[in-house]
Amino acid sequence: MIEVNDLSFSYDGNAVIEFPDFKCNRGEKLLLLGDSGTGKTTLLHLLCGLLRPKSGSMNVAGVDVNSLNDRQLDKFRGRELGIVFQQSHFVQSLTVAENLSLPALMSGTEMSATELQERTLELLERLGVGHKSDAKPNDLSVGEQQRASIARALVHYPSVVFVDEPTSALDDKSTESVIELLEDETEKAGATLIIVTHDSRLKTRYKDRVELSQFIHNPSISS
């Protein structure tokens, strides 16, 4: 579950960005839509515990993120969250499969090496990049990299998956395919999906709008 109330943030004492309240239950999908400069990435970073808010409360995956100290935040991010960034970055010295093992290693998830390997290959296969598991990230096309980074976000069974601008550089067909992929995979994983984007094409997919300027909530799924 995600619940945000009276959330605001300020960069170095500059203008305060105020965010609307919203709520999303476990296993649901939420679209956070806004133009450039509306604070989408800031909100994403706040929800992931990468930034501290000026005021308000955030409950992510049943945890009051604000109450966690730095160490607890690191642990929380590693165990509960999966993040797909706009640019698909990897540790270049490792293979794709090894990159997928990183979240489990870094978060200390209790998965045996065999279990992790099976999960990694299963996800890569399902996302159509199984044949590239031993390749270096640079040897993958942009699309393959994006699919591999989606797999990486899901590999350790997170409670919430945040996806930042997944469709900004894609045509309509690819956009449809990526969103379907994200929805399918998070549904299979039983995770909450939060998509942060400025891509207005997604409005049609998430038809019912929340009456907020920057955010669109899919009421058909959320409470």
Place this chain on the structure above:
Amino acid sequence: MRLSYIARRNLASKPLQTALSTILLAFGVGMVSLMMLAERQMTAQFERNIKDIDLVLGAKGSPLQLILANVYHVDAPTGNISLAEAEKVMRHPHIESGIPLAYGDNYRSYRIVGTEYSYPAHYDATVSEGKLWEDVFEVTLGDAVASKTDLKVGDQFFSSHGLTDETDVHKDKAFTVVGILAKSNSVIDQLILTGVESLWAVHAEHDNLELSAEELYASREITAVLLKKRNKMAILTLPNLLRETNMQVAIPAIEINRLNQHFGIGAATLQSIALLIMILSFASIFISVFENMQARRYELALMRTMGATPFTLIKLLLLEGGILSLFGTICGLIISRIGLYILASEVENKFQYDIGDLGLIAPEVFLSIFAILVGLIAAALPAERTLRMDISKTLSNE
């Protein structure tokens, strides 16, 4: 997958940078280690061979040369001295004992030294095969001579005039090997021992054979005498006593100190260069880790979003620095062994000295720990920046 695996993969992905840091550190450690090894072994050899020899009596000339020639057998002798005059000194009340040495011939560059049984006994050398020489032209070989020349008990050989030259062979007088000494790790290992009479007999044709026994004794010469003093007065009185003769006494401890002082300047210079190379290598590790960190700041930020703590990242960067410095140190120790092996071959060829013990010595353990620690510190300085990394800013700027 472990952090050390990621560290190794990261290093392997930058082969040139990794190789440069490793090579620099390896050469720095290698040079310092080589100097430690060579110094340790040379000092050990010097100390073993100087054992209880208080004074060396020989012909006038350079005192250092007298010591190097007669104690270590690495230089030409300063000349010959009269046996009769030498025996007078040996009987001096301040002198406890003396070991006469006479040489001037060689077999395949191994010196044939005419002496008494007290010489091998002085170095605790025991016979491993056969016996000590008894008759004229009988010899007992040092351990290294036997193994290098393949001479066995019962074999015969002809000596050559001079200490290294093999052209002027005494073909009419053959020496017979009657024994081989066990390895004593002293200069004895490199010598062919016989009675002083054998040396005189080899050169008998050069002498006047029609001399009376008294005249013959007066004409007999030896090269030097290794003296053990009875009391400290020997050091004060003997130089004065010999002032009017062609002889001198030299004190090995003083001459070797002097040699060490000369050698020390060169050694200190080399050591400074080696330390400079080590400092450069640490700077290289620092730059390597720093640049890696800058280039990989997004990767590091990414790891933070996956749950890595700042300390996990510091550990990763320290591991990279640690692996680099450990690998460089190991390579350095290997380089020093190769260097010592080459040096040992050279020393053995020129001086028949064995300094080829390749074992790890205590100062090298400290050197290795020091190199690895400084390598870790060089990596820790840039790694510390990860503590202050703003993940949000780093990810947003990408």
